[in-house]
Amino acid sequence: MAESDAIDDLLIEQRKFPPSxxxxxxxxxxxTHLYDEAxxxxxxxxxxxxxxxxxxxxxxxxxxxWDLPFSKWFVGGTLNVSYNCLDRHVLAGKGDKVAFHFEGExxxxxxxxxxxxxxxxxxxxxxxxxxxxxxxxxxxxxxxxIPEAAVAMLACARIGAAxxxxxxxxxxxxxADRINDAEAKVLITADGGWRRGEVFPLKQYxxxxxxxxxxxxxxxVVKRGGNDVSMTAGRDNWYHDLIAKADPVCPAEPMDAxxxxxxxxxxxxxxxxxxxxxxTGGYLTHVAYTHKYVFDLHPDEDVYWCTADVGWxxxxxxxxxxxxxxxxxxxxxxxxxxxxxxxxxWSIVEKYKVTIFYTAPxxxxxxxxxxxxxxAKHDLSSLRLLGSVxxxxxxxxWMWYHEHIGGSRCPIVDTWWQTxxxxxxxxxxxxxxxxxxxxxxxxxxxxxxxxxxxxxxxxSRGGGYLTLTHPWPGMLRGIWGDPQRxxxxxxxxxxxxYFAGDGAKLDDDGYLWLLGRVDDxxxxxxxxxxxxxxxSALVSHPAVAEAAVVGAxxxxxxxxxxxxxxxxxxxxxxxQDLRNHVAKEIGAIAKPKTVYFTPDLPKTRSGKIMxxxxxxxxxxxxxxxxxxxxxxxxxxxxxxxxxxxPSED
Ligand code: WT7
Numbered sequence: 001m002a003e004s005d006a007i008d009d010l011l012i013e014q015r016k017f018p019p020s021x022x023x024x025x026x027x028x029x030x031x032t033h034l035y036d037e038a039x040x041x042x043x044x045x046x047x048x049x050x051x052x053x054x055x056x057x058x059x060x061x062x063x064x065x066w067d068l069p070f071s072k073w074f075v076g077g078t079l080n081v082s083y084n085c086l087d088r089h090v091l092a093g094k095g096d097k098v099a100f101h102f103e104g105e106x107x108x109x110x111x112x113x114x115x116x117x118x119x120x121x122x123x124x125x126x127x128x129x130x131x132x133x134x135x136x137x138x139x140x141x142x143x144x145x146i147p148e149a150a151v152a153m154l155a156c157a158r159i160g161a162a163x164x165x166x167x168x169x170x171x172x173x174x175x176a177d178r179i180n181d182a183e184a185k186v187l188i189t190a191d192g193g194w195r196r197g198e199v200f201p202l203k204q205y206x207x208x209x210x211x212x213x214x215x216x217x218x219x220x221v222v223k224r225g226g227n228d229v230s231m232t233a234g235r236d237n238w239y240h241d242l243i244a245k246a247d248p249v250c251p252a253e254p255m256d257a258x259x260x261x262x263x264x265x266x267x268x269x270x271x272x273x274x275x276x277x278x279x280t281g282g283y284l285t286h287v288a289y290t291h292k293y294v295f296d297l298h299p300d301e302d303v304y305w306c307t308a309d310v311g312w313x314x315x316x317x318x319x320x321x322x323x324x325x326x327x328x329x330x331x332x333x334x335x336x337x338x339x340x341x342x343x344x345x346w347s348i349v350e351k352y353k354v355t356i357f358y359t360a361p362x363x364x365x366x367x368x369x370x371x372x373x374x375x376a377k378h379d380l381s382s383l384r385l386l387g388s389v390x391x392x393x394x395x396x397x398w399m400w401y402h403e404h405i406g407g408s409r410c411p412i413v414d415t416w417w418q419t420x421x422x423x424x425x426x427x428x429x430x431x432x433x434x435x436x437x438x439x440x441x442x443x444x445x446x447x448x449x450x451x452x453x454x455x456x457x458x459x460s461r462g463g464g465y466l467t468l469t470h471p472w473p474g475m476l477r478g479i480w481g482d483p484q485r486x487x488x489x490x491x492x493x494x495x496x497x498y499f500a501g502d503g504a505k506l507d508d509d510g511y512l513w514l515l516g517r518v519d520d521x522x523x524x525x526x527x528x529x530x531x532x533x534x535x536s537a538l539v540s541h542p543a544v545a546e547a548a549v550v551g552a553x554x555x556x557x558x559x560x561x562x563x564x565x566x567x568x569x570x571x572x573x574x575x576q577d578l579r580n581h582v583a584k585e586i587g588a589i590a591k592p593k594t595v596y597f598t599p600d601l602p603k604t605r606s607g608k609i610m611x612x613x614x615x616x617x618x619x620x621x622x623x624x625x626x627x628x629x630x631x632x633x634x635x636x637x638x639x640x641x642x643x644x645x646p647s648e649d
Contacts, residue, residue, distance in 0.1 A: 006453050007463030007503045007521055010586040011513075011533040013395050017402075017435040019411060023384070027296050027431025034293070034429070038445035045446050046285065046473050050074055053288040053325065054281070055088050057254035064471060069491040069498070070478065071471040073282030074257040081261060081284055082125075082158035083252035085324035086118040098329045101303070101352050102147050105194035105335025112147050114327070117154075120243070124155040125250040127242035131218040133186055135160030135253075138263065140184040140216075141310075142166045142175055142206055144193025145334045148222045148239065149310045150320050152188045153262075157280075160255050164263040164275070167311025168193060168200075169605045169630075172208035174273075178265045181275055182480060183215040188239075192225025196336050199225035257281030263480050264313055266419040274489070275480030276313075276419050284325060286423040286474030290444060291322030294413050294427050295356050296385060303382070305331035305349070306358040312606050313419040314389055317474075318358060322423070337363065342370040346378040357405070358387035362546075362607035364397050364405075369545040371569050372404050380405060385430055387413045391608055392514045394536040398437035416440040416514055418500060420490065422474025425449065426512055438536060439511045447472055449512070451504050456494040463505040463530070465518060467497040503530055520611045522551030523559050527589050531611060534561060534592070537585035541578060543571035548601050548609045549592060552618035562618040563592035564601055564638065598638055605630045617642050 024030045038045040043063045050060075060077030089097065095115030102110040133139060139161050143149040149165075156163040164182045166175050179187065189206045192199040203221055207230065210216060221229065222239040231238075259280045265273040291297060295304065304323055308314035323330055331352050337345045345367070349357060367374065386406050388398075393414050402412055411430035417423060426449055428441040435441065443449040448469035450458045456467075475498075479486040493499040503515035515521075515530035522529045531549050538547035546566040551559030567573060575595040583591045602610045607630075616623050617638050626632055 005528065006465060007505065007515055007518075007528045007530055009463045009505045010529065010590055011536055013436055013438055015395075015399075015437055017411070017437075019431050019433070020409065023411060024431050026298070029293055029296075029429050030431045032432065034445040042446050042448070042470065046073070049289040049446070050281065050285040050473070053292065054079060054285055055084055056281075060257060060281070064473075066471050068496065069487055071475060072258050073471075073473045074285070077257040077281050078254035079257065079281055079284070080158065080252035080254055081280055081321065082121060082154045084284060085154060085321065086114060086121060087252060089114045089327045090118050094327060097327065099324065100147050100150070100330055100332045103331065103333045103348055103351075104146075105197070105333075105339055110147065117147070117151065119248065120151050121154045121158060122250040123243050123246035123248055124151050124239075125158040126246040127220070128155055128161065128186065129159060129250075130242070130246070131186055131220070131237070133159065133161050136260070137161045137186075138164055138182040138184040140164050140166060140175070140179050140182065140187045142168060142187060142189045142202060143222065143310070144168050144190055144202065144224055145309055145332060146190070146193070146222065146224055147332065148190070148224075150324075150332075153310070153316070153320050154324075157261060158250060158252050160253060160259055162260040162262050164265070165311050165316070166265070167309055167605060168202055169309075169311070172205045175206065176209035176212050178273065178275075179209065179213040179216060181265070181273070182263055184213075185215060186218045186220065187213075187216050188220045188222070190222040190224040191229045192227040194225065194335050196339050199227045201225070201227055201229075203229040255280050258477070262316065264316065264419055266313075274482070274485065277477045277480055278422050278474070279477050282473030282475070283422050284321060286472065287317040287322035288325040289446075290424040290427075291318060291328075292326050293429055294415060294424050294444065295358070295387065296430050297326055297328060297356070299327045299329070302328065302355045303331065303352050304328050304356040304358075305333075305352070305354045307333065307337075307345070307360070307363065308358075313422070317423050337366070338370075343374040343377050346375045346380060349380055349383065350378040353382035355382055356385045356387070357383055358389065360390035360607050361388055361393040361397055362391065362603060362609075364388065364393065364401050365539070365546040367405075368397060368400050369566060369569055375404050380407060383407070383410050385413065386410045387415055389415045389417070390606065392516060392532040392536075393438060394532075394539040395438035396536070396540045402437070411435060414438070414440045416512075420476040421468075421472070422476065425468065425472070436511055439507070439513050441511055443512075450497075451506050451512070452494055452497070456497065459506065460510075461506050461508060463503060463515060463528070465494070466500045466502045466504040466512075466514070467494055468500065469497060520550070522549070522561055524551065524561060524589060525557045529561070529590050533586055534563070534582060534590050537582045537590065538563060538565060538578060540585060541573060541581045543567050543573035544578070545569075546601060548611060548614055550611050550615040550618055552615060554593070560593040561590065562614070563595045564598050564614055565595055566598060566601060596638065596641060598634070598641075600631065600634045602634045602638075603630050614638070
């Protein structure tokens with residue numbers, strides 16, 4: 001029996017995967033010593049990571065100052081993030097090492113070494129200075145996935161300006177809102193970028209935004225798409241012109257450990273976007289440490305590829321700052337996974353002999369839909385470790401990833417974290433943790449996490465709310481311009497604890513399982529059922545690639561479960577079959593009332609399923625805010641069908 005009735009615990013997963021002997025032979029951490037050390041004294045543990053993994057100009061005098069809910073880390077210390085990511089590697093003789101193997105969507109490639117990256121960052125830092133950017137200013141970045149995006153971020157860090165990256169797929173309105181909230185002085189963008197075989201006109205969108213962004217004094221435009229753009233004299237500058245005339249030397253200035261490094265706006269699924277604030281010393285320590293140990297990084301052998309966009313926190317922490325601080329060699333890919341064909345990702349893995357691959361469950365389920373023959377076209381034997389982030393990974397998607405991408409040989413690190421946490425919080429250590437498909441397992445050493453019930457009491461088994469119990473170095477320092485909202489959103493629900501907004505459960509072995517956002521939990525006849533568990537039950541049917549479920553108002557049961565299901569390419573299944581399958585897997589109470597088949601699900605641009613919209617559809621309401629939706633036609637199609645189909649019992 002569960003101790004708490006906050007959220008039911010329905011799905012039981014018994015499969016276990018201990019680290020293999022061959023993986024253990026060369027892993028950084030095979031035993032429990034990091035856990036032991038951190039549980040003794042987490043502050044000293046983080047302090048050791050900070051001194052081992054980061055180079056400081058001045059040592060700190062206090063590891064952590066905690067004035068709930070505001071923390072400062074490595075107080076009194078100074079350092080420069082760009083020095084840590086670039087100069088120190090070059091000074092150590094690694095200047096010729098590849099930082100990025102860049103692959104453009106059209107097939108063009110560039111190899112960028114650490115010394116080339118340092119040269120470019122120094123020049124661009126001077127260019128930003130020449131445009132009037134000084135320490136403490138905000139700079140907006142609105143770019144495709146090209147090396148210049150990393151250059152722009154690192155140049156800001158070098159001179160102490162905070163960047164605010166807005167995903168290149170966002171609209172002009174979203175860009176304008178974020179520029180205005182941050183009062184950014186400069187916007188760095190590109191003429192256009194490649195997406196699905198075409199150039200998307202970024203500068204044109206930027207120009208629309210710039211009509212209502214009075215704080216912007218200058219615009220920098222990288223030439224990438226080659227499309228026509230209009231340049232406003234006195235305001236707009238070509239990146240290559242600025243670089244050509246820039247002074248090549250820009251020494252890295254030591255920054256205070258708590259200097260604002262960046263803002264990153266997160267909307268969740270509703271509401272005014274929040275400018276999440278991250279600072280310098282603690283953040284860099286957190287991302288360098290987790291990147292090293294969670295990905296078991298061997299910087300001189302591994303080729304690491306994180307498929308995220310720099311517009312998301314994953315791109316900040318696990319493409320730019322963590323990997324570069326650790327001197328990793330990476331792949332950076334500009335485009336979509338299905339251009340020119342559905343095997344593009346696997347052809348890149350083969351081409352660069354990628355060893356560590358980090359992607360999102362939404363991508364994995366898409367690959368499942370495209371079929372096993374796509375990865376089978378390529379030699380993926382270079383892979384030794386896989387990662388997942390962004391949503392709960394359904395056990396069956398985990399198994400597919402393990403078998404068809406990892407050749408049943410690669411551990412999978414399912415990493416739970418948030419824009420707000422800055423870096424990975426809950427994840428296996430691949431050489432030390434026995435994995436269970438679908439479980440993010442345990443907090444990483446140094447992190448405190450507990451599942452609590454409605455009254456905030458920790459539960460040792462069963463479902464509840466995921467909370468973090470003590471500060472950590474990468475934690476957000478607040479919401480830009482709105483400290484009250486920071487307190488209300490994260491620190492008011494459970495006293496003294498950070499509330500993540502996610503449901504979670506603990507199994508008999510103490511493993512953590514993420515259950516999705518608590519706002520999405522369904523209440524059927526008084527049972528609190530997680531969307532994740534019902535979706536995982538659906539995905540465990542061999543014909544199902546992806547599923548989303550929502551609770552819609554129901555006169556009899558309070559809410560009834562409505563399922564939206566996408567089938568594996570070429571497969572078929574009927575509604576009754578799937579309803580019975582769920583009943584068999586997790587119980588009759590979780591049986592969907594209605595199942596709709598759909599070729600696609602509505603998702604945010606970062607790939608998260610928008611259950612709120614599906615609830616609107618299921619309850620026949622007009623749609624609320626759809627601005628964060630990646631493809632609006634998916635929902636109108638579902639609405640049409642909901643209107644036509646009588647719901648069945
Ligand atoms: C939310 C944070 C973290 C970088 C990308 C997303 C969900 C994230 C997992 C995971 C289950 C996960 C949570 C979280 N989430 N990773 N491994 N298992 N859920 O950052 O956009 O700030 O979203 O993503 O719901 O709260 P984000």
